[in-house]
Amino acid sequence: MKSITFFEQTKEIVGANTLCIRLANYIAENFDDTKVFYIGNKDYEAKHLINMEKVNYVNYEVGKKLSFDEDTVLITSILNIFDVNIELDLSKKVKLLFWCIFSLDMAYLFPFSHKYIYHVSSDPKKVCKFLKFVYGSDYKKVQEGYKYMYNNGALAFMDSLNLNSSNDCMDYNTSDNINYLPIPLIPKDHTVNFNLIEDDVINLGWLGRLVEFKIHSLVNVIKNASLYADKYNKKIRIHIIGSGKDQNLLNKCIISDNVELIFLNTISGDKLDTYISNNIDIMFAMGTSSIESSKLHIPSILIDASYKEIPLDYKFRWIYETRDYCLGEDVTTMQRINPHTFEDIIAQVYKQDGKKAVGSRCYEYFQQNHSIDVITKMLFDLAPKSNVTIEDLRKLTLYKAKFQFIKKFKRKILKINN
Numbered sequence: 001m002k003s004i005t006f007f008e009q010t011k012e013i014v015g016a017n018t019l020c021i022r023l024a025n026y027i028a029e030n031f032d033d034t035k036v037f038y039i040g041n042k043d044y045e046a047k048h049l050i051n052m053e054k055v056n057y058v059n060y061e062v063g064k065k066l067s068f069d070e071d072t073v074l075i076t077s078i079l080n081i082f083d084v085n086i087e088l089d090l091s092k093k094v095k096l097l098f099w100c101i102f103s104l105d106m107a108y109l110f111p112f113s114h115k116y117i118y119h120v121s122s123d124p125k126k127v128c129k130f131l132k133f134v135y136g137s138d139y140k141k142v143q144e145g146y147k148y149m150y151n152n153g154a155l156a157f158m159d160s161l162n163l164n165s166s167n168d169c170m171d172y173n174t175s176d177n178i179n180y181l182p183i184p185l186i187p188k189d190h191t192v193n194f195n196l197i198e199d200d201v202i203n204l205g206w207l208g209r210l211v212e213f214k215i216h217s218l219v220n221v222i223k224n225a226s227l228y229a230d231k232y233n234k235k236i237r238i239h240i241i242g243s244g245k246d247q248n249l250l251n252k253c254i255i256s257d258n259v260e261l262i263f264l265n266t267i268s269g270d271k272l273d274t275y276i277s278n279n280i281d282i283m284f285a286m287g288t289s290s291i292e293s294s295k296l297h298i299p300s301i302l303i304d305a306s307y308k309e310i311p312l313d314y315k316f317r318w319i320y321e322t323r324d325y326c327l328g329e330d331v332t333t334m335q336r337i338n339p340h341t342f343e344d345i346i347a348q349v350y351k352q353d354g355k356k357a358v359g360s361r362c363y364e365y366f367q368q369n370h371s372i373d374v375i376t377k378m379l380f381d382l383a384p385k386s387n388v389t390i391e392d393l394r395k396l397t398l399y400k401a402k403f404q405f406i407k408k409f410k411r412k413i414l415k416i417n418n
Contacts, residue, residue: 001033001073002071002072003035003072004036004075005036005037005038005068005070005075005094006021006038006075006076007039007075007088008020008038008040009083009087010041013046013049017040017046018049020075022185024055025051025055026184028054029051030376036055038050039066039068039074041062065086065087066088068088068089068091069093069094071093072093073095073384073386074090074096074097075097075383077099078098079101079102079105081098081109081393081398085394085399090389094389096154096386096390097383098155098156099156100156100166101158103165104127106166106170110139113127117307118212122305124169124333125168128168128169135401135403138402138403141397142398144397144398145393145397145398146166148388149393150172153177153179153387153388154388157179157180158181159180160325161328179385180324180378181382182325182369182378183291183325184374184376185292185372186371187366188295188296190277191277196350201235202346203237203239204221204225204283205280206238207276207283207292208285208286208289210240210243210244210245210246211244211245212246213307214303215246215247215249216307216308217286217305217310220310222238223254225238225256225342226254226255226259227256228343229259236256236260240262241264241265241266241276242264242265242266243266273292280293281349281355282298282299282300282301282349285301285303290302290328294319294362294366295363297360299348301317301345302328304329305328305330306331315337315338316341316345318340318361319362319365325369325370
């Protein structure tokens with residue numbers, strides 16, 4: 001591939017742009033025949049993560065449209081679809097590939113939709129009805145753009161949950177031309193230790209932000225751990241790696257005296273890998289966090305999202321039991337019941353050689369489905385298939401949605417980045 005370009009409109013470091021940075025660095029460092037560009041805000045907080053010696057970084061400034069005329073494929077989050085039009089002046093040579101990353105990101109294109117999702121329902125089909133009712137003709141304009149991009153190879157989906165929720169939100173039924181581009185992670189050279197951390201204490205881990213759709217899953221783990229600890233008179237230690245605005249909800253948990261919570265805030269990089277390897281026998285996580293532990297041969301449970309309290313009879317699954325790259329579903333719309341009770345997963349790991357058996361399968365799943373060399377090959381296959389340019393999208397009614405003019409005003413006049 002001659003050239004690939006990544007675009008990020010925000011100044012802040014968020015999960016979606018770190019995925020693009022990871023790919024940009026890997027391609028630039030390992031494929032000399034592929035030129036890599038990264039278009040980012042001049043005050044981009046994540047600049048230090050980019051290999052500036054290998055990646056061609058292009059600065060842009062809010063309110064000043066950047067001309068970009070390269071024979072390249074530009075990849076960016078679908079959430080940036082309006083920003084591509086606002087911030088960039090792209091030539092016909094630039095093909096577009098939008099990465100659909102979050103389960104309801106097509107809904108998040110519409111202002112205030114997050115209020116409905118958080119407080120009413122996260123069911124994509126119900127969200128679709130809400131969007132149609134509130135946005136009317138604007139919804140149809142976005143829907144038309146979605147169908148066009150889907151049919152012309154300009155959409156890549158993180159997993160089956162993202163694919164299905166996107167189709168449901170846009171009221172589009174198709175199983176053809178599915179382009180998956182899962183979360184990439186760089187394999188870690190590490191010493192594998194399959195020994196249990198302690199003989200007389202069960203060491204569990206939680207990795208992830210303590211926010212609305214994740215916190216209820218953590219509460220469920222704590223409740224299950226308390227019941228297990230009291231039933232079998234076992235000591236359980238839960239290492240909570242992460243922080244967030246909803247941490248206070250944990251104060252309402254009734255916790256067994258046999259359960260200890262260790263709050264560690266955010267840890268990253270080598271420090272995270274070392275802590276996980278030295279302190280945790282079973283990790284509970286979703287999304288990228290779940291493969292952070294899998295890459296280290298740690299038995300990893302894939303948890304699911306919920307905006308409401310999760311029943312105690314909720315069951316769990318190992319990461320290798322997922323399908324179509326899905327790293328967490330919505331509890332309210334799950335298509336199948338997970339197979340394992342809390343007691344099952346403890347029994348599997350804490351039997352002889354159990355940690356080795358389960359951890360090895362989790363690692364194999366990571367290598368086959370999320371290792372960055374595998375994802376790069378998928379990207380190189382997908383990118384040339386896109387037949388969509390910015391001019392193609394402008395011929396549709398996509399960029400005529402009324403609500404996006406508010407964003408244009410804020411960007412050009414007020415010069416703010418949201």
